[in-house]
Amino acid sequence: MGRVAGYYFNIMKIKYKSELIKSMKYLGNKKDTIFIGQSIKFTGNAIYNTLTEVPNKKKIEVPVFEDTQMGMSLGLALNGFVPITCYPRFDFLIVAFNQLVNHLDKIKFMSENQFNPKVIIRTSIGSKHPLNGGVQHTQDYTEVFEKVLTEVKVVNIKEPKDIFYNFKKAYHDKSKCSYLFIEDGDFYNSK
């Protein structure tokens, strides 16, 4: 806190990345959560930098097999875990479209609500500044996913103030829905 002319004000501006770190720490403290993805234990992408407060024992570092990773996340959820499954770029999540659309998004209907697994998916629109990753690393497919997914809720997080609230809400959602969180790589250091 600072003080100017007798008024206290908050000099700690809410930041996109710090809110993500806070959210992941919150989820990491839950008994039933497990984090899965590539570069979650080891450096290599922006999402890694938001998992610094999550203990390594809560992380499953997997090979590059995006579709298998999504299926594994569903399998973990069927047996009681709440996986936070991380895809560093939206372009890579496309490779997991099969398991996401044909299985995770259909399981409630197919099982007549016997199974209500909760999977929290994180992905990020690749940043264009200061380096532009090009057409295979920076796409935003939000509208496509919103059109295709019927059960999995899509949340596009643009403002730092919405981040913690939405992740907390996703974890506690009593409708037991799965969530797809779309972050923006350019906001990690600009908001």
Next chain:
Amino acid sequence: MNKQKLINFELDIKKVYESGKIKAPIHLSGNNEDQLIKIFKKINNKNDWVLSTWRNHYHALLKGIPADWLKKQIIKGRSMGIINKKYKFYSSAIVGGIIPIALGLAKSIKLKKEKSKVWVFIGDMTFETGIFHECYKYSKNHNLPIKFVVEDNGLSTNTPTKETWIKKSKIPRGVYYYKYKRKYPHHGTGGWVLF
């Protein structure tokens, strides 16, 4: 569930299907009763998970799912995706789709230090896919409690697997494998049905 009861179940479903009451595809099982009965003796029906394909009636019955419940699901048009949480049974109509899910289940069992296993039934074309091979490799290297069963009828829909791949892959260590000749067509019963 003995051999004759399995055969009779599918004959009953065939009859219902031919009466036009099932307005969805069915994939009947047959000619593999002995092999499956033998494999299911190794499965702990209470604790183990079974993941199956669109041709799942025998697997479901041998897992202990009541025949009348299964029949109702089939009549509702759900034959290709029989799922029963109580009996830890999941099936899917997407080729190879169950394998990564089974891998995740097996990982969860290991993390929770449970005693159960996951059994995955796949056809010979699915066995040749990349998804099987990466999941098999992962499960072996991580010592996960998962068993794969390859049911080889030589066909994928009606395409001979060997015609497409020229030769079949070697069966890896620890994979159960058996051959059989399909009794019924890929789907349906082989006759015209007036819906």
